[in-house]
Amino acid sequence: MNQLWGYLIIEELVRNGIDYFVISPGSRSTPLTVAVAQNSQANKIICLDERAAGFHAIGYARATGNPAVLICTSGTAAANYLPAVIEASIDDIPLIILSSDRPPELRQTGANQTINQVNLYGNYPTWQFDLPCPTAEISPNVVLTTIDLAISRARQAPGGVVHLNCMFREPLAPTDAHVEIPASLVKWHEDRAPYTRYAAKLTIPAIAEIQSLIETIASTERGILFVGQLKSTAEIKAVIKLAARLNWAIFADIQSGLRLCQDFPNLIHYFDRLLLTDIAVELEQIDTIVQIGTKIVSAQWFKWIEKHPPTNYIAIANNPDRYDPNHLVSFRIESDITYLCDRLSQHLPQLSPSTWVQKLRSASDRIGVTAAKFLKTSKLTEPLIARTISELIPSQHGLWVSNSMPIRDLDMFGVGASAEDFPSISLRVGANRGTSGIEGAIASATGFAVGLQAPITAIVGDLSSLYDLNSLALLQHNLQPVIVVIINNDGGGIFSFLPIAKSTDLFEPYFGTPHGLKFDRVAAMFELDYYHPLNRDEFIHNYQQALAKNRSAIVEVTTDRSENLSLHQDLMRLCSSGNWQAIQQSID
Structure with a gap:
């Protein structure tokens, strides 16, 4: 029965065009994992860390508009999806979670790896359901209609998170016995179509x-x-x-x-x-x-x-x-x-x-000229990195931007393709702005690459990178390369812009949080190309090298937080002065 239900769940998802599965290893999820492994139409990736898996799924969904399916074992494994669930819920990103659970007779008994997984994510899912243990007393048709409803709730606008908590009793591993398709599902088995088809819904004003x-x-x-x-x-x-x-x-x-x-x-x-x-x-x-x-x-x-x-x-x-x-x-x-x-x-x-x-x-064009001249005469800086990448990234690639300073710099100073490339230009920009957290940036970029089926450049801060180091392992399995540009200012650069920065005795240990770490050995550990440019020309050369090699890499750029604050303040004064002629002369 476990094998049958696992097959029905995965097969019905695939028949509905949901064929990307992000699996974290575990025992209780064996019936689901085996069903994915044995389905020739299922695309899958193994992600050791459930938190990273959740954000990888978000990146994929942002690129495609189609939900990925997360599969995990029982216990705290499912709890690690929570940050991604919140992000997806607030930003209307479709996501389907199949958490595996132990049978109800083990709940609240002290049984190992058993927690209360019912309504685990509170009010964030758009729909959730506690799927009972597979048994002959329950018609298998229930499984199919439940999956079809779950898909509809995840996909229909505005979209969101669906959580199916799937209970399984032992034995979990597949047996040699042939799984018989019940008589009630013979037609479904032969038709190769979803059991219940939900009509597309379009929200139209009066x-x-x-x-x-x-x-x-x-x-x-x-x-x-x-x-x-x-x-x-x-x-x-x-x-x-x-x-x-x-x-x-x-x-x-x-x-x-x-x-x-x-x-x-x-x-x-x-x-x-x-x-x-x-x-x-x-x-x-x-x-x-x-x-x-x-x-x-x-x-x-x-x-x-x-x-x-x-x-x-x-x-x-x-x-x-x-x-x-x-x-x-x-x-x-x-x-x-x-x-x-x-x-x-x-x-x-x-x-x-x-x-x-x-x-x-x-007036906007004059600001652009002012910013371009100012940045090109300065050394390697954070706004310059954002602007340079926006100038050099190929239009058929994707761009992922982390929160805090990278997305602000790109929003303020980015520049793009010329008119003859537009509106056919295909550059897609992704970011997690539902809750604007710094977690999962690298994982999201890898999912974005899978979804777009295109190479990705990700601009990520150092704290965000440290927060998500284990997601670099995903780059070893991504068919599409991800160039991770890490802006290392030795701490939380955005906090320098806040009033708390004036409290020097408190600022560094509690907000600046310097770590003194570099990323060269991290690149070696994950077998990634590594570059560490020291000036603008070196950065352009290294970035273009990485693009030409068409494989994942880390480009680490070292900046100074206090200098970055001064640079932004100078740029703001220049752009707001209105004395364009004097500005051009001072820069020239």
């Missing part, structure tokens, strides 16, 4: 609400299209089409898929820095902001709109959750983003280009 939105947009004189995190190529293309129709100013987050386009019309690349300049007075009388997508990186944006709220603040997302930290949204639309953008593009009149938008674009 026609009257769409018309109201069209009227507001059409009557807007000064409008900003703010593009937050987008999750698919289809969403990116639909937003691009709408942006061309609007001719509004476009503020694009690094996770949007638009931020790293060099010459897309009306794209205000450096809007975050622009908000610090005199030209920002032009933004104080905004009629309408339409925000598509969530999880915005720029803290400066939130500060600005709190002081200068628009007349209309319209938020569009494919989930019912409130994403409004400033409490300014006046109209919220839950909708499939691709559908709504296509509908708006069809029915909106073509709006004319605005001299106001051109003024913003001109």
